[in-house]
Amino acid sequence: MSRVISLIKHWTLLFALLVGSIIYLLFSQVPFLEPVGDFAGPKLVELLPVVIFIMLYMTFCKIDMHNFKPRKWHFALQIVRTLLTALVVLVIVHLTSPDAKIVWEGIFIIVICPTAAAAAVVTEKLGGSIATMTVYMIIANCFTVVIIPFFFPMVERSADVSFMTAFFLVLDRVVRVLILPLILGLLTQRFFPKMVTWVKRMPNAPYYMWSFNLTIIMGLSLQTILHSPLSGLVLSLLLLLPLVVCLILFSLGKSIGGIWGEEARICGGQCLGQKNNVVGIWLMLHFLNPVCVIAPCAYMVWQNIINAVQLWYKEKYGYLKW
Numbered sequence: 001m002s003r004v005i006s007l008i009k010h011w012t013l014l015f016a017l018l019v020g021s022i023i024y025l026l027f028s029q030v031p032f033l034e035p036v037g038d039f040a041g042p043k044l045v046e047l048l049p050v051v052i053f054i055m056l057y058m059t060f061c062k063i064d065m066h067n068f069k070p071r072k073w074h075f076a077l078q079i080v081r082t083l084l085t086a087l088v089v090l091v092i093v094h095l096t097s098p099d100a101k102i103v104w105e106g107i108f109i110i111v112i113c114p115t116a117a118a119a120a121v122v123t124e125k126l127g128g129s130i131a132t133m134t135v136y137m138i139i140a141n142c143f144t145v146v147i148i149p150f151f152f153p154m155v156e157r158s159a160d161v162s163f164m165t166a167f168f169l170v171l172d173r174v175v176r177v178l179i180l181p182l183i184l185g186l187l188t189q190r191f192f193p194k195m196v197t198w199v200k201r202m203p204n205a206p207y208y209m210w211s212f213n214l215t216i217i218m219g220l221s222l223q224t225i226l227h228s229p230l231s232g233l234v235l236s237l238l239l240l241l242p243l244v245v246c247l248i249l250f251s252l253g254k255s256i257g258g259i260w261g262e263e264a265r266i267c268g269g270q271c272l273g274q275k276n277n278v279v280g281i282w283l284m285l286h287f288l289n290p291v292c293v294i295a296p297c298a299y300m301v302w303q304n305i306i307n308a309v310q311l312w313y314k315e316k317y318g319y320l321k322w
Contacts, residue, residue, distance in 0.1 A: 010315065013308035016211040017301060020218025028223070044216045048278075052117055052177050055209040059120050059130055060185025061199045067131035073260045074136045077272055078143045080252060085112045085147060089154050102230070103237045105288055106295025108155055109280045110245050112147060113296070114140040117177045118213070119274040121206045122307050126314055128266040136271050137178060145171075148283070156288050214304060217278070221297035224281075228294050235294065242299035246306060249273040254322065266320055274303055 008015050027037025088108045095101045120133045148166040188195050199205075228235060250273035257268020280296035314320050 010312055011308055012208070012211045013214060013304045013311070016214040017218045017304060020215035021222050023215065024219035024222050041219070045220065048213055048216060049177060051209050051213050053181050055121060055206040055213075056117060056177065056181040057184050057188075058199050058202070058209075059124065059206045060134070060182050061188050061196050062124075063130045063134065063182075063185060063189075065131065065186070067129050068135060070135055070139065071132060071260065071264065073257050073264050073268060074139050074271075076256050077136070077253060077268060078139060080256060081111065081140075081272065082143065082147055085151055089151050092155055099234045102234055102289060102292050103241065103295075105155060105284075106238050106292040107241060107245055108151075109284050109288065109292065109296055110242060110275060110277075110299050111249075112144075112151060113275040113277065113280040113283075114144045115271050116274045116276040118210045119270045121210050122274065122311070123267055123270045125207055125311055126266050126270070126320055127263070128270065129263055132263070132267050133270065134178070134182060136267065140271070141178075152287055217300060221300055224297045225294055228291065230291055230294065238292070238294040239298045242295055243302045246273060246299055246302045249275075250306060250322075274307070275299060277303075 024037075027033045027041070085108065088104060088111055092101060092104045092108060095104060115133075115137050117137065119137070120130050123133045124130050145167045148169075188199075225239070230238065250269045253272030254265050254269040257271070258265035275296070277296040277300040280299075281293050284290060284293045284296065310320060310322070313322075
């Protein structure tokens with residue numbers, strides 16, 4: 001039994017993906033369980049932002065304000081992200097095949113998405129800086145406000161995304177899932193140090209909260225994939241190409257961040273590679289071709305598999321090789 005528990009601890013993210021898949025299949029395919037799934041599913045989805053808020057609050061209670069400042073590599077990564085997005089858009093505008101456009105739109109939404117809020121939690125376990133990651137996420141969301149209304153109409157002519165639409169979309173999510181828990185965490189450090197001490201006694205709690213959320217997100221992703229109208233080569237490409245994109249983004253982030261040192265290398269990989277796929281899915285469903293939504297769903301799975309391998313390697317060998 002202890003070996004099973006140890007295995008789950010080492011591979012928590014993979015276990016979360018597996019559990020999420022099994023639970024979704026059980027409560028969607030077994031007839032007498034379907035009513036339970038129909039009732040509980042939406043309730044669990046409503047829990048996602050609550051758990052993220054608590055998870056980030058606990059993480060930000062441990063933030064080192066001495067590192068809370070912009071770095072050169074923050075802006076270097078944003079330039080790379082913007083250039084990669086422009087390159088994908090350039091490919092899309094010259095495509096004539098509808099199937100090829102579906103595949104490249106999926107890649108586009110992956111590249112343009114900002115960094116996931118949970119990246120700070122994973123980065124801490126990998127040995128990176130929470131403060132540096134948080135500053136990067138704020139900068140990344142500011143860039144997102146500008147590049148979404150600029151690039152979206154080039155990809156889909158019907159995608160009328162104004163600057164103000166993008167601004168309030170990003171602002172709403174940033175304030176709720178990033179700024180508010182950050183402010184509360186800093187206030188707790190200042191006025192309730194005993195509370196901070198209590199939080200520090202549970203260093204892995206935010207990580208396990210993210211794993212719980214991951215089971216729910218995996219269920220949603222599996223639902224999207226199984227109900228997709230696509231099939232054959234296009235579906236296969238939307239499932240497999242996100243892995244290639246994921247490896248490229250993680251590698252670029254680490255290579256560029258590594259110019260500024262080991263900590264920046266660790267953070268850089270997560271900054272560019274760990275994407276906020278929930279935002280990507282929402283944007284795809286509302287402004288682009290909805291059938292392409294499989295791409296960010298698949299990317300979510302691949303990025304967490306990569307994170308799981310990185311965490312295992314870090315725990316086993318004491319350092320992060322890639």
